[in-house]
Amino acid sequence: MKSTFIMEKQQDYIRDLSEIRSMMERSTKFLSLSGWAGIMAGVYALIGAYLAHYVFGFTSPGLNNGSGTYSHYAGNLDEILLLGFAVLVLAIGTAAVLSGRKAKKRNEKLWNATSRRLMFNMSVPLIAGGLFVLILISKGLIGFIAPVTLIFYGFSLYIAGRYTYEDVKILGLIQIALGLAGAWFLGLGLLFWALGFGVGHIIYGIYVHYKYER
Amino acid sequence: MKAQVNSLHKAFESRIRLGIMSALAVNDTLDFNALKEYLDVTDGNLASHLKALEKEEFIGVEKSFVGRKPNTKYFMTKEGRDAFLEHLSILEKLVKSHK
Numbered sequence: 001m002k003s004t005f006i007m008e009k010q011q012d013y014i015r016d017l018s019e020i021r022s023m024m025e026r027s028t029k030f031l032s033l034s035g036w037a038g039i040m041a042g043v044y045a046l047i048g049a050y051l052a053h054y055v056f057g058f059t060s061p062g063l064n065n066g067s068g069t070y071s072h073y074a075g076n077l078d079e080i081l082l083l084g085f086a087v088l089v090l091a092i093g094t095a096a097v098l099s100g101r102k103a104k105k106r107n108e109k110l111w112n113a114t115s116r117r118l119m120f121n122m123s124v125p126l127i128a129g130g131l132f133v134l135i136l137i138s139k140g141l142i143g144f145i146a147p148v149t150l151i152f153y154g155f156s157l158y159i160a161g162r163y164t165y166e167d168v169k170i171l172g173l174i175q176i177a178l179g180l181a182g183a184w185f186l187g188l189g190l191l192f193w194a195l196g197f198g199v200g201h202i203i204y205g206i207y208v209h210y211k212y213e214r
Numbered sequence: 215m216k217a218q219v220n221s222l223h224k225a226f227e228s229r230i231r232l233g234i235m236s237a238l239a240v241n242d243t244l245d246f247n248a249l250k251e252y253l254d255v256t257d258g259n260l261a262s263h264l265k266a267l268e269k270e271e272f273i274g275v276e277k278s279f280v281g282r283k284p285n286t287k288y289f290m291t292k293e294g295r296d297a298f299l300e301h302l303s304i305l306e307k308l309v310k311s312h313k
Binding site: 009010013014016017019020023024026027028107109111112113 | 229232233236237239240241244245247248251252254302305306308309
């Protein structure tokens with residue numbers, strides 16, 4: 001009799017401890033980010049880059065040889081910006097739906113103080129980057145758009161690592177490196193963009209899926 | 215052994231109160247809504263547990279206004295942290311001693 005009583009108590013203590021640990025984690029890190037969301041974001045980005053290049057004939061312009069002026073993209077820039085925006089909306093929408101599902105499974109709310117903190121902190125570099133892109137467009141520096149989005153998105157992910165899986169930091173550093181490379185090899189901006197937003201997200205998504213979701 | 219069991223603080227017998235303390239242990243402050251979302255409890259239920267912890271002086275309250283809306287933030291006091299950490303170490307000891 002007595003030993004089963006102790007055993008039950010014992011189970012209670014173990015559960016208390018695991019609930020304490022889980023609450024500490026949930027209230028500081030948002031861990032319902034779905035790996036599939038990363039994979040899908042990467043797929044959308046690759047499709048977007050493909051369409052931009054092969055359908056709309058977009059190449060991230062480099063410098064004109066010797067003249068010191070920037071070459072301009074001859075096609076319709078609005079189409080490319082619209083395409084980029086569509087990729088962004090699809091990626092965020094998919095991430096919200098898939099992460100919502102994962103949160104439900106983990107008995108967590110998608111919209112809680114932790115996820116709000118994550119989004120607020122990510123939005124600071126993203127808004128700055130967005131404004132910077134608008135400035136680049138107004139000055140006609142189209143070739144710098146792709147590298148700049150990579151760099152600022154990288155900052156945003158680097159910060160996000162504090163509020164979700166720490167591995168996100170590494171993806172952030174990779175995006176920053178690819179952005180800098182894209183700025184150096186200016187005419188290859190779209191290629192580096194596809195590597196970062198496309199391949200980078202897909203590899204990261206697969207990694208998260210296998211590490212945390214199985 | 216008995217003495218140790220008795221020293222588990224009564225205030226932490228409730229899972230909700232233990233949850234509140236765990237969340238406040240790793241956050242400087244949390245407002246009422248944040249705690250409600252983490253614990254998934256009703257307003258009334260959460261309020262009564264917060265009151266109980268406040269009475270023990272384990273948590274403190276900071277009242278302010280965001281625009282016209284009152285905003286109540288909770289934080290862990292020094293006493294609260296000591297009691298919580300002690301509770302944790304007793305739990306750990308109890309689990310280990312029966313392994």
